[in-house]
Amino acid sequence: MKTFVVVLLATLCAASGEALLSVGMKQFGDVSAHGGAAPWRMLGMFANPKVVLGVCLMVGFFSLYSAALSWADLSFVQPLTAMTFVFGALIARYMIGEQVSAWRWAGIALICAGVFVLSRDPSQLTVTP
Numbered sequence: 001m002k003t004f005v006v007v008l009l010a011t012l013c014a015a016s017g018e019a020l021l022s023v024g025m026k027q028f029g030d031v032s033a034h035g036g037a038a039p040w041r042m043l044g045m046f047a048n049p050k051v052v053l054g055v056c057l058m059v060g061f062f063s064l065y066s067a068a069l070s071w072a073d074l075s076f077v078q079p080l081t082a083m084t085f086v087f088g089a090l091i092a093r094y095m096i097g098e099q100v101s102a103w104r105w106a107g108i109a110l111i112c113a114g115v116f117v118l119s120r121d122p123s124q125l126t127v128t129p
Contacts, residue, residue, distance in 0.1 A: 015087030016059030024050030
């Protein structure tokens, strides 16, 4: 249960961070308009607070994900992160106002079914440390 809760929080961080990055980068504009995609030319994106907060949330995801990997198998933890797609679509639709097609919702339903099946596995570790 601990793994599931931590990964759930991690995926919320990831989806929120990705949404903020999306909004912030749309405000920043096309990266090619800033002299191309060279890393040093894109540093201006960090002047946008949404981009900075998005990056911070992605760091939060990585930290929580790393913690979950410290006590459970990759083959258990990593598929649970698919919930990021669910949260991302919900945020995109209801907070950003993007259109999410029926095909995307169908795919999200399949992801939810897969996460449910995976969560039923009582064994989170192949070998006890």
